[in-house]
Amino acid sequence: MNGLPKTMRRGPWRYLGDGDILVAAGITLLALVGTLGLLYVAHFVRVWRVATRSPVHAKAAQTLLVFGRKLVGGQLEADFVNRLERARTNARDGLTQRVLLLGGRSDGGAVSEAEAGLRWLQGGEWPGNVPVILEQESVDSLENLRHARDLLRIEGSLPSVALVTSRYHLARCLYLAQRLAFDATPVAAEASFPGDYRYIRRMALEAGYLMWIDMGFRWARLTGNQRVVARLS
Incomplete structure (x- = not known):
């Protein structure tokens, strides 16, 4: 896996050497063909609905989980900045007690996505009464959530959380969070749906x-493959 180019060490590409994931890809392809594409259409509609209907404000006192985005030359790109701005707005409005910034070293640099996000927040007017916790070990959304769950469990039961990310990314994050037993709601980074x-x-x-x-x-659940089930539980 270390032989993969840096651009492929993130997201689904990092699992190309994983037999379970490749089997899942084959089953997905068969299901796609067998349903004449309707399976994909159903998932696209789901992504669309979450993207267009999600609010920009969290429920009062929720913990915000802010998803990182791959750094470009150590710098934040626009989608990541939008997510951080949304977190800052919610914090200023008193809609969160704490924030978890999620994201490891995506571009091979010395600074993690979470650390870069913290520096950006500290460069603005971040409310001093809202603590920011860094999760810096993950390289994809599933790992983001698994590590966040571990951090939050140290303090006891999982709190209600708001998932702050780009509208296109919300459906996947919400699905994964629910599989991992989070009581989660989506919060959109963008003020409105771009649609371009x-x-x-x-x-x-x-x-x-x-x-x-x-x-x-x-x-995996049908065939009793506990390795895969455990990843999403």
């Missing part, structure tokens, strides 16, 4: 990822 070509393309990719994950989990 770039965004539709991102949503199309997310629908594919979500379909792959969901079919893989269903197949």
Whole structure:
């Protein structure tokens, strides 16, 4: 796996050497063909609905989980900045007691996504009464949530959380959070749904990822593959 290019050490590509994941990909392809594409359409509609209907404000006193985004030359790109701005707005409005910034070293640099996000927040007017916790070990959304769950469990039972990320990314994060037993609600980074070509393309990719994950989990549960079930439990 270390032989993969840096650009492929993130997201689903890092699992190309994992037999269970490749089996899931094959099952997903068969299901896609067998349903004449309707399976993909159903997942795209799900991504669309979450993207267009999610609020921009968390419920009062929720813990915010802010998903990172791959750094470009050690710098934050626009989607990540939008997520941080949304977290800051909610914190200023008194809608959170604490924030977890999620994300490891995605570009091979010395600074993690979480650390870069913290520096950005500290460069603005961050409310001093809202603590920020860093989760810096993960490289994809599933690991983000698993590590966040471990951090939160240290303090006892899991609190209600708000997932702060880009609208196109929300459906996948919400699905994973629910599988991991979070009481989670989505909070959109963007004030409104952009709807441009770039965004539709991102949503199309997310629908594919979500379909792959969901079919893989269903197949694992059907066949009793506890290795896969444990990853999403």
